[in-house]
Amino acid sequence: MKKNITIYTIAEEAGVSAATVSRFLTGKAKVNESKRKRIDEIIKKYNYRPNAIARNLSNQATKTLGFIMPDVTAPFYGTVFLEAERVALEMGYSILLCNTMNDNVLTNTNVEMNYIDFILEKQVDGLIIMGGHIDNLRTAPEYLERINALTNQVPLVMINGEIRGLDCYNIRSDSKVGINQLVDYLVSLNHEKIAFIGGYMDIQPTMRRLEIIQESLARYGIGFNDKWFIEDDFSVQAGKDSMEKLLKMNDRPTAVICVNDMVAVGALHTAMKMGVKVPEEMSIAGFDNTYLTECVVPEITTVDLQPKKLAKTAIETMIKHLEGDMTDKKEIIIKTQLVLRDSCSIAR
């Protein structure tokens, strides 16, 4: 086994001490011009790279951020992650990603809890959580306890999470603006029979959106028919199934708001398959404004949650905190906005 090349290797060949090589590497102290040059040469000769593990151990910091989410494969989460990675890298940090996929959002918190431990062992400097159990309105007590303890070990940023009274940063989107715009729009198109599909009752984005929709409709004196809330998960398949249920009803809604774009795409899929014309016979809207909305015809009208802005804010908030630039602004709201496309038209 070839011996590793270390600062000692470099130091020896350059005729200096390891400390000097280290200083050269970090640039935190001056080193004589001639030695500089020699060190530089040897480093290039060996194509030497400092060992980040050793560096981390010594520095007591890894310059890496843990990021826990359900599934990068979902366009919204994926977009957030990618932007987070980009911004982090730009600021000199890297991201350790964990997908908790297998967890059942409503019950089993094991995967996520294991991941938290796992990620802490890796000594991340900060932890970012998006989706999963932090969205759960009835959080399991042991999970709550764990996440509370967490808060003392490492700074935490939650994206669109729901847990109250937790000492962490919250980056959340204010759905209200976007939803009001959406409801205004639908009402202006004469819709009064509006459904809401996808998502679990116990999950925050679901209930929050549903409530705001109801409030928003109430401004027009329009009631929400509970039969038209179809509970399911957040997948394309959920959209397909839920729309099918809706279409089998005697009293159909004229417009369907979906808990996210994936569900909207699924809903559109079923409508088309069952010969229901969108938007002529049925209007459909989504949430998130992911690229999916522009994949289908008609393109889907949606509420933009600004995933990139969420990501950027989350990373910047975390790094500011880590670098001592404290704020006491623990909560940051990102505005949402309606994006008009082709999937809604006048009710008939």
Add this chain to the structure above:
Amino acid sequence: MKKNITIYTIAEEAGVSAATVSRFLTGKAKVNESKRKRIDEIIKKYNYRPNAIARNLSNQATKTLGFIMPDVTAPFYGTVFLEAERVALEMGYSILLCNTMNDNVLTNTNVEMNYIDFILEKQVDGLIIMGGHIDNLRTAPEYLERINALTNQVPLVMINGEIRGLDCYNIRSDSKVGINQLVDYLVSLNHEKIAFIGGYMDIQPTMRRLEIIQESLARYGIGFNDKWFIEDDFSVQAGKDSMEKLLKMNDRPTAVICVNDMVAVGALHTAMKMGVKVPEEMSIAGFDNTYLTECVVPEITTVDLQPKKLAKTAIETMIKHLEGDMTDKKEIIIKTQLVLRDSCSIAR
């Protein structure tokens, strides 16, 4: 600042030496039952977790694999990554993901090369590369040189890469079977005017697929009209643009094979927007078999590249290598297969 809890903290309180605690932790040597118990208690009391960084430094291994790819957000890549993460975790490894997004596939190799350095500094035990410059048929010499050097530092697994004569493992999908099936199918539907859209000429998956399509058509004595190869990138937008070009031609093809599902979805989008019925007036097929194909109507007929199998094989191959279970099978072929859905029908 609170002092960190280390094996010494535990050792002291348990009245044993740090070595014993370490042995308890690794389980690699026996430790007396009564001490076992005491150690265990203290560990729980403090909620102690071993510091992975220190462990890695000592072990000279990180149990993490670097994974370099262009963009997790693309469904195919995302699927591969997710499965890779799952399998790796199951085998006790974690994955450090890097998205090279910003690189221009054809020219600038900087982002990817920087990432390689970056990832090596983190002392990953192995490196997996999928997409990006390894697909480039005219690889930049300095990139080749770099990647060759790489090969001496860390085991390398390439997924569907093209670089020949490199000492690494290759997991690649054999497109031939799937493409032959696709061509057989299209010909059986009376298609003779078949286009191919998306992808760059200089990129392996593009050319490989195109060549095989041509060969496959040749079996039927059908020629390929070069005008119907529209070069573009691999995005939904590419599909939209390319289809538009195709539809503006006087002599239109009756079927379009797309370099991947995203392009296929884009192509379908344009066809529908321009009032061309799919599949009645135009058949469309894709590659990859991602979930996108089932989002749209008609659902898209595609060649399944088995992303999960690619991922699993890649990870298993890597870990087998790392754990000394060497094989000399440096190349593993994953079969592809045609998946029939609704986007193709008889030519007219």
Add this chain to the structure above:
DNA sequence: TTGTAGGCGTTATCAA
């Protein structure tokens, strides 16, 4: 079965 001591590759403190 247990403890001592040295090493993993860097950084940082303290003299010089």
Add this chain to the structure above:
DNA sequence: TTGATAACGCCTACAA
């Protein structure tokens, strides 16, 4: 400006 030297937290001979 430089060089010893002691951390950082864990693992593993080696000796007991």
